[in-house]
Amino acid sequence: MELMSKRVQVTVPDRLAEELEKWADYDGRPVSNLCAYLLERAVNDAKREGADWSTQQNRRTQNRSFDQ
Known part of the structure; x- marks a missing residue:
């Protein structure tokens, strides 16, 4: 199976x-x-x-009660 690459654009501060x-x-x-x-x-370390x-829930959904 051939591996495909996707392009991701990101904006960072000049210093970085x-x-x-x-x-x-x-x-x-x-x-x-x-x-x-x-x-x-970074992704491998986080995993x-x-x-x-x-999972379908994300942190914002899980922490919504704290925002209200």
Whole structure:
């Protein structure tokens, strides 16, 4: 089975963009490749810590009683 990639756009503060550019240059890779790696790592870390996005309820729904 062939793996497909989706494009995701994100806007970050200038300071963060500069840091990502420096890091990517240091690693010898494009910024987009570094960001893809960091996002994948963050999702995997969250799942390892017990995150579960498969349920229909989200935090806003679960915490709605606190907002009212």
